[in-house]
Amino acid sequence: MHPNSPSLKSFLPVDPSSDFPIQNLPFGIFSTRQSPECRVGVAIGEWVLDLSELEKIGLLAPSSQSVFNKPALNDFIALGQSVWRSTRAQISLLLRSDHPRLRDDEVLRANALVPMHEALMHLPIAVAGYTDFYSSKEHATNVGSMFRDPANALLPNWLHLPVGYNGRASSVVVSGTEIRRPMGQVKPPSAEQPQFAACAKLDFELETAFIVGANTALGESVSVNDAEELIFGMVLLNDWSARDIQQWEYVPLGPFNAKTFATSISPWVVTMEALEPFRVPGPKQEPEPLSYLRQNGDHSFDIRLAVELQTAENHQPTTICNTNYRAMYWSMAQQLAHHTISGCNLRVGDLMASGTISGTQPDSFGSLLELSWNGQRPVTLSDGHTKRSFLEDGDVVTMRGACVGAHYRCGFGAVSGRVIPALNHA
Ligand code: MN
Numbered sequence: 001m002h003p004n005s006p007s008l009k010s011f012l013p014v015d016p017s018s019d020f021p022i023q024n025l026p027f028g029i030f031s032t033r034q035s036p037e038c039r040v041g042v043a044i045g046e047w048v049l050d051l052s053e054l055e056k057i058g059l060l061a062p063s064s065q066s067v068f069n070k071p072a073l074n075d076f077i078a079l080g081q082s083v084w085r086s087t088r089a090q091i092s093l094l095l096r097s098d099h100p101r102l103r104d105d106e107v108l109r110a111n112a113l114v115p116m117h118e119a120l121m122h123l124p125i126a127v128a129g130y131t132d133f134y135s136s137k138e139h140a141t142n143v144g145s146m147f148r149d150p151a152n153a154l155l156p157n158w159l160h161l162p163v164g165y166n167g168r169a170s171s172v173v174v175s176g177t178e179i180r181r182p183m184g185q186v187k188p189p190s191a192e193q194p195q196f197a198a199c200a201k202l203d204f205e206l207e208t209a210f211i212v213g214a215n216t217a218l219g220e221s222v223s224v225n226d227a228e229e230l231i232f233g234m235v236l237l238n239d240w241s242a243r244d245i246q247q248w249e250y251v252p253l254g255p256f257n258a259k260t261f262a263t264s265i266s267p268w269v270v271t272m273e274a275l276e277p278f279r280v281p282g283p284k285q286e287p288e289p290l291s292y293l294r295q296n297g298d299h300s301f302d303i304r305l306a307v308e309l310q311t312a313e314n315h316q317p318t319t320i321c322n323t324n325y326r327a328m329y330w331s332m333a334q335q336l337a338h339h340t341i342s343g344c345n346l347r348v349g350d351l352m353a354s355g356t357i358s359g360t361q362p363d364s365f366g367s368l369l370e371l372s373w374n375g376q377r378p379v380t381l382s383d384g385h386t387k388r389s390f391l392e393d394g395d396v397v398t399m400r401g402a403c404v405g406a407h408y409r410c411g412f413g414a415v416s417g418r419v420i421p422a423l424n425h426a
Contacts, residue, residue: 003092004277006407010095011103012113014045019402019411021045022095025088026233026268026412027073030119038071038122041114042091043268043413048119049091053112059094059101062087072126073269077213077232078348084213084232085273121267123174124235125211128347130167130263131339132207132239132355134158135330137283139358142370159287162330162338164355167239168260172351175266175415181393181422182261184245194248198422201243201375202391205356206307206366206399208325209237210332211269212350221340224295227333230346234275236266236305236401236415237353243369243390265351266399266415274410278302278403280326289334292341299331303412305357305401307366309379311386312394318382320371323357323364325401393421 001008003023010022020026020043030041030048041048051068054060060068062083067076077084094102102108134140137154140163144153157163181202187194213232216222222230239259246258282300303325308317330338335352356366365371368390371379375389391397396418402411 003089004274006405008092009097010044011097012045012047012095017409018045019043019409019413020268021408021410022092023408024270024274024410025091026270026274027076028124028268029071029073029122030114031122032114032118032120037069040068040070040073040076041119043116044095046116048114048116049095050112050114051091053108054094057108060087060090071122072349073124074126074349077125077211078215080214081229084271088271088273121174121176123172123265124267124269125349125351127169127172127351128212128349130169130172130351130353131164132167132259132353133162133164133330133335134355135162135328135335136355136357136366137329138327138360139356139366139370142358142365146369146374159285160289161293162335164335164339165254167263167353169351171260172263172265175264175417177262177264177417178420179240179262179264179417180420182242182245182257183422183424184242184257185248186244187248188244198424199242199245200390202419203241203243203368204307204391204397204399205239205241206305206321206323207237207239207353207356208234208303208305208401209265209351209353210234212336212346212352213348214346215348216340216346218345219343220345221343222336222346224293224333224337227336228272230336231272231332233269233271234412235269236399236412238264238397238399238415238417239353239356240264240417241367262417264415264417266412268413270410270412275301275303275403277405278410282331283327283329285329292337293334295331295333299333300326300328301403302326303401303403305366305399308398308400309381309388310396310398311381311392314381314383314386316382317396317398320379321364321366323359323366325354325357327359328354328357391419393419395419
């Protein structure tokens with residue numbers, strides 16, 4: 001049976017509300033207090049299946065070298081799409097209710113199944129490079145309306161190419177990492193000279209990202225029709241942004257310190273194969289893109305996304321954004337084809353982010369910049385009185401994502417981060 005079959009059941013009880021049914025099987029890196037070495041695991045319900053234990057006894061052997069007793073997924077990912085798929089099928093079989101090998105082996109179960117609450121999650125990949133696109137038309141329109149001209153919100157290139165920039169790989173961190181408010185140069189409109197100060201307009205950006213699963217040669221490009229085969233899977237991504245630093249620095253080369261201080265990703269990588277049942281058409285592209293970006297068929301995914309904000313004082317988080325990945329204008333394949341059309345090579349572990357994902361409704365905007373319209377209409381939280389235009393120290397931002405089907409839910413879990421005060425060396 002195909003690992004995406006809705007009729008599959010695991011011998012482990014999985015609540016219908018879980019992000020991690022047997023049809024998902026996302027990969028991540030974990031350790032435990034008892035066994036502090038980082039290794040590869042797969043999420044199933046409230047458990048983590050330790051693939052290094054299965055590899056050790058030969059139940060999983062995707063390579064002659066160990067790829068699961070490793071602190072990153074890169075070695076496994078480098079084996080390519082057919083190995084990702086055959087391995088996922090083997091894991092699915094081992095977890096099935098009608099398959100006795102793991103189900104009836106008490107010792108192996110004790111060694112290989114870790115309760116999720118005991119697992120400490122780590123960055124799933126060694127991030128080779130980090131690129132951030134800008135592919136939500138609604139987001140680009142909002143930002144263009146705010147800072148330029150509502151009548152000409154999109155710059156002339158936007159409908160012709162997936163705009164992007166090279167981000168900083170070294171500061172990509174896993175969910176749960178505290179985010180220190182950055183210091184930097186700002187120049188308030190009223191000031192004559194720039195000042196050195198703590199960021200006063202700290203923001204989040206709701207994004208997804210995909211992980212590249214192949215090395216390509218310098219000078220070669222990836223065709224838009226082959227690009228999806230090179231994508232291993234997706235995570236949630238928070239592209240933390242210092243709006244006041246960004247405002248002063250970004251012309252002419254784009255954001256630099258406003259983005260480099262931290263980028264958070266969710267710990268579980270949902271494979272493209274698991275997302276396959278949730279494939280949907282993307283928006284119609286008008287004007288028709290140039291031929292190297294032209295593709296037929298359905299290339300978007302129905303992924304529901306939400307952002308919660310909790311302050312240090314509030315006991316309950318407030319959901320401040322609900323949106324969906326499906327309306328993204330440029331597909332992941334188009335982003336990859338465009339990225340490589342110059343001859344830029346790809347590396348296993350490259351992280352390519354979507355850009356802020358905003359919908360058409362005011363409560364579907366993927367950043368505080370848009371939700372509060374640059375501070376003009378602060379967001380009121382669920383306690384009825386706390387307001388936010390930008391993030392304050394102690395605030396926790398949590399992003400969640402899931403594909404919700406008729407028979408099961410295929411989720412990403414969450415990416416979360418708490419803002420801590422700036423180290424002031426002014
Ligand atoms: Mn971004």
